[in-house]
Amino acid sequence: MSLATQTLASLQRRIAAGEIHPRDVVADLATTIEAGNPQLGAYLSWDADRALAEAEKADTTLPLAGLPIGIKDNINVTGQPCTCGSKMLAENYTAPYDAGAIVRLRSGGAVPFGRLNMDEFAMGSTTENSALGLTRNPRDPQRVPGGSSGGSAAAVAGNLALAALGSDTGGSIRQPAALCGCVGLKPTYGRVSRFGLVAFASSLDQIGPLTKTVEDAALLLNHLCGKDGRDSTSLDAAVPDFTTAIGRDIKGLRIGLPREYFIDGLHAGVSASVKAAVDRLAALGAELVEVSLPHTDVGVATYYIVAPAEASANLARFDGIRYGHRSDDATDLMEHYFKSRAEGFGPEVKRRILLGTYVLSSGYYDAYYLKAQRARTLIRRDFEQAFEKVDVLVSPTSPAPAHKLGELKDNPLAAYLEDVFTIPANLAGLPAISVPCNPVEVDGVSLPIGLQIIGKPLDELTVLRAADAFERG
Amino acid sequence: MPSPEIPIRHVATLARLELTDEEAARYQEQLGQILHYIDVLDRHDLEGVEPTAHAMPVLDVIRADEARPGFSQAESLTNAPRRAMDQFQIPKVLE
Numbered sequence: 403m404s405l406a407t408q409t410l411a412s413l414q415r416r417i418a419a420g421e422i423h424p425r426d427v428v429a430d431l432a433t434t435i436e437a438g439n440p441q442l443g444a445y446l447s448w449d450a451d452r453a454l455a456e457a458e459k460a461d462t463t464l465p466l467a468g469l470p471i472g473i474k475d476n477i478n479v480t481g482q483p484c485t486c487g488s489k490m491l492a493e494n495y496t497a498p499y500d501a502g503a504i505v506r507l508r509s510g511g512a513v514p515f516g517r518l519n520m521d522e523f524a525m526g527s528t529t530e531n532s533a534l535g536l537t538r539n540p541r542d543p544q545r546v547p548g549g550s551s552g553g554s555a556a557a558v559a560g561n562l563a564l565a566a567l568g569s570d571t572g573g574s575i576r577q578p579a580a581l582c583g584c585v586g587l588k589p590t591y592g593r594v595s596r597f598g599l600v601a602f603a604s605s606l607d608q609i610g611p612l613t614k615t616v617e618d619a620a621l622l623l624n625h626l627c628g629k630d631g632r633d634s635t636s637l638d639a640a641v642p643d644f645t646t647a648i649g650r651d652i653k654g655l656r657i658g659l660p661r662e663y664f665i666d667g668l669h670a671g672v673s674a675s676v677k678a679a680v681d682r683l684a685a686l687g688a689e690l691v692e693v694s695l696p697h698t699d700v701g702v703a704t705y706y707i708v709a710p711a712e713a714s715a716n717l718a719r720f721d722g723i724r725y726g727h728r729s730d731d732a733t734d735l736m737e738h739y740f741k742s743r744a745e746g747f748g749p750e751v752k753r754r755i756l757l758g759t760y761v762l763s764s765g766y767y768d769a770y771y772l773k774a775q776r777a778r779t780l781i782r783r784d785f786e787q788a789f790e791k792v793d794v795l796v797s798p799t800s801p802a803p804a805h806k807l808g809e810l811k812d813n814p815l816a817a818y819l820e821d822v823f824t825i826p827a828n829l830a831g832l833p834a835i836s837v838p839c840n841p842v843e844v845d846g847v848s849l850p851i852g853l854q855i856i857g858k859p860l861d862e863l864t865v866l867r868a869a870d871a872f873e874r875g
Numbered sequence: 876m877p878s879p880e881i882p883i884r885h886v887a888t889l890a891r892l893e894l895t896d897e898e899a900a901r902y903q904e905q906l907g908q909i910l911h912y913i914d915v916l917d918r919h920d921l922e923g924v925e926p927t928a929h930a931m932p933v934l935d936v937i938r939a940d941e942a943r944p945g946f947s948q949a950e951s952l953t954n955a956p957r958r959a960m961d962q963f964q965i966p967k968v969l970e
Contacts, residue, residue: 495954498946592931605929634936635929703913714890723963728956736891738966744893752892756902757909759890760881773916775926780919782927815908831930859931 405430406561410469410618413564417467424457424468427564428515431470435516435562443537444547444557446475447483448516456513464511466625472557472566475517476524477501477609478598482514486600487522487532487550490726490746501598502630503567503609510625518566519553522748523717524574524602526550527820528810531750536807540582542847545804548578554612555582559850565613565622569599571606572705573799573824576836579612580799580852583838585869586612587619590860591831592637595630603712604635606705606828616837616870620644623862639860647866653687655868658792662698663823669802671842675851676798679839679872683796686871691792695784698826700777705825706818707761707774714758720746753814782830789858794868797823799836799852803844823854833862837869881906 405413405427416422432450439445453470460468473479476486478497485492504514521531529537529552537552539545540560547556551568555578558566568575570588579586587610594609601607611622627641659680664673684690722728722742729741747755761770788795800820810817827834836852843849853872857865883903887894894902948961957964 494956498950498953590931591929592933631938635931635933637931637933697919700916700919703915706909707913718891722956723965725954726956732966735966735968739891740893743891747892749898752894752898753902753905755890755892756883756886757906760886760906760910763886763889770910770913772926773921775928776921776924777916777919778927778930779924780921782930814905815912818909829930 404434404561406434406564408564409614410466410565410621411615413469414465414467417462424460424462424513425454427468428453428457428470428513431515431564438560438562441538441543442540442556442560442562443535444518444553444560444562445472445516446485446519446534446553449482453513453515460513461511465621466507466510466512469512469564470515471507471512471622472516472518472554472563473504473514474520474551474554474566474568476520476569476600477503477567479504479514483517484600485517485534486524487520487534488746488748488751489533490720492534493727495725499598502595502632502636503626504598506625506628512625516563518551518557521550521552522751523600523713524550524569524571525713525750525754527573527577527817528805529553529578530807530811531748533748539804541849542804545806545849546581548581548800548804550574551612552578555579555584555586558582558612558614559584565611565618567609568612569607569609570828571602571709572821572828575610575612576824576834576852576854577800577821580836581804581850583841583850584612584614585616585619585835585837586610587623587835587862588827588833589623589627589862590637590833592635593639593833593860593862594626595633595636597630597632601716603709604716605712606709616835616866616873617645617648619835620648620866642863644862644866647863648870650867650871651687652683652868652871655688655794656691656792657683657688657868658691658693658788658795660693660695660698660788660795660797662695663797667801668798671803671844672798672801672851675840675842676853679853680796682875683872693788693791693795695788695826697777697780697784701781701826701829702819702822704774704777704781704829705821706757707770708778708829710754710758711762711771712758714755714762717751717755722746750814778829781826785826785830785832793864795856797854797856799823799854803842803849803851827856832859833857833865835865835869837873881910
C-alpha cells in the first residue's frame with residue numbers, strides 16, 4: 403500500500419526510528435500521484451526531481467523530517483509555478499521567493515511538493531472555476547471536491563498527499579475538507595503570515611492545513627504560525643505546541659450550539675449527521691449550551707460586499723506589465739489593460755471584480771461597503787457574547803454534501819449561499835476546523851459530512867482538543 | 876432600498892475590463908440578483924454601529940529603517956511578459 407495513506411505523525415515516527423528515509427516517502431508519493439492524478443485532477447503540476455533532491459538532504463531530526471506537503475497553487479514557493487488556477491499566471495510566472503508560511507514549513511523540516519488545483523484566485527466553492535483543469539471528489543468522481551482549496555482536499559482525502567496547505571477566505575479550507583472527508587483548519591486571522599499568499603481579500607485570507615487527522619493538523623500548525631515582519635497583519639502572539647491538545651478529554655467543555663445554524667433548509671443527511679455528532683460530544687462529557695448568533699442572516703451579504711471589494715483592489719495589480727498575461731492585440735496603454743485583464747481573468751473573477759468595483763464606486767460606498775463593515779461589527783459581537791458562555795461553537799461545515807459537477811455552475815448566488823456557515827468565522831477572524839462526522843448515503847454513494855468547531859481568537863488549542871476527542875470518539 | 880440598475884459598462888471601465896455585449900448583459904443581470912440579495916442587510920439597524928475593517932486590528936506596524944537586500948533588476952524582470960533594454964516594456968503612451 404502507498405505511503406500516501408499514512409499520517410504525518412506515523413511517518414515521522416518511522417523516519418525517526420530509521421525505518422524509512424524521506425526520499426522513500428517522496429519517491430512513493432511521486433509514483434502514486436503519477437498513477438492517480440489523471441483521474442482525480444488534484445495537482446496542476448509537481449516536480450518530483452526537485453522534491454527528491456530536497457528530501458535527500460532533509461534534516462530528519464527536525465519535527466517534519468523531510469515529509470512532503472502539497473501546496474495550494476496560490477502560495478509562492480521559489481522556482482515553482484503559482485498559477486492561482488488562472489490563465490493570468492499560467493503562462494509565464496515562476497515564484498521568485500518563498501511565502502512566509504513556506505519559510506516556516508521548511509524550517510520545521512518539511513518539503514513543499516506539488517501544486518494543487520483551486521478555484522481561480524480562490525473565488526468559488528467547487529474548484530470548477532479553475533481555468534486549468536477539473537478536480538473530482540475522491541469519494542464520487544461525478545461530484546465536486548468543494549473549494550476553493552479543492553485540489554488540496556481531494557489530494558489528502560484521495561491519498562495523493564500526506565497533507566496539504568490551503569487558504570481560507572470564506573470557508574475555502576473547511577468546506578472542501580468537509581466535502582472530501584478530511585480535516586481542514588483555518589487559524590485565527592493573523593496567526594499565519596500572508597506574505598507570498600496571492601491576495602484575494604486581505605482582511606479575511608488565512609493559510610491553514612488540510613490533513614488526514616486532527617493530530618496532523620496540530621503538527622503542521624506548529625510549523626506555520628508566528629509573526630512575520632513581511633506581513634504587517636501577522637500577530638505577535640505566543641505560539642503554543644498545538645500537539646499538546648491531542649489525546650485529551652473534553653469533560654466539562656462548554657459547547658455552544660448556535661440556533662441560527664440548525665435551520666430547516668439544511669440537507670436532511672447533514673442534519674442527521676451533525677445531530678449524531680453533537681450527541682457524541684455530549685457522551686464524551688461536553689456540556690451542550692444553546693446560544694444565539696442573531697446576525698447570522700446577514701453574514702453572506704456582508705461577505706459578498708467585503709470580499710469582492712478587497713478583491714477588486716487586490717487584483718488591480720494584474721496589469722499585464724510586471725507579470726501575468728499580456729494581450730498581443732493592444733495598440734495603446736488603456737487597451738492593453740482592458741484586453742490583458744479580459745483575456746487573463748475567468749468569468750467568476752470578472753464577476754467579483756465588477757461587484758467589488760461597483761460597491762466601492764462613488765455614490766455607493768455608504769450604501770454597500772460601509773453598511774457591510776457595520777454588519778461585520780455586529781457579527782463579531784455575536785461571537786464575543788456567545789463566547790462569554792461557551793468554549794467552542796459547533797455547526798455543520800456546509801449545508802449540503804458535495805454537489806454533482808456542473809450543478810451550481812450557472813447560479814452564482816446559489817453557490818454563494820452555500821458559504822453560510824463558514825463565512826462568519828472569517829468575518830470575525832476566529833479559528834475554525836472541519837472534522838469528518840458520519841457520512842450520508844446519496845444515490846448509493848457514501849458522501850462525507852463535516853462538523854465545524856469554531857473557537858475564541860487564538861484558541862486553536864481548544865478547537866483542536868475538541869476535534870481530536872470527537873475524532874477518536 | 877431597492878437595488879439600482881448597475882451601469883455595467885461604466886463599472887467595467889473603472890475595473891479596466893473589456894466586456895463583450897453578451898458578458899455585459901449576463902453580468903448586469905447576475906450582479907442585479909446578487910445586489911438584490913444583499914439588501915437583507917437592511918433587516919438590521921446599522922445606524923451608528925462602528926464599522927469593522929479588520930477583525931484582529933494591529934496598528935502602527937513599522938520596521939527599523941534599515942537597508943536590506945531585495946530583488947536585483949534582473950530578478951525583478953524575470954516574470955515580465957515583455958522587456959526591452961532591461962526595463963518593463965509597455966505600449967507607447969506618448970506620440
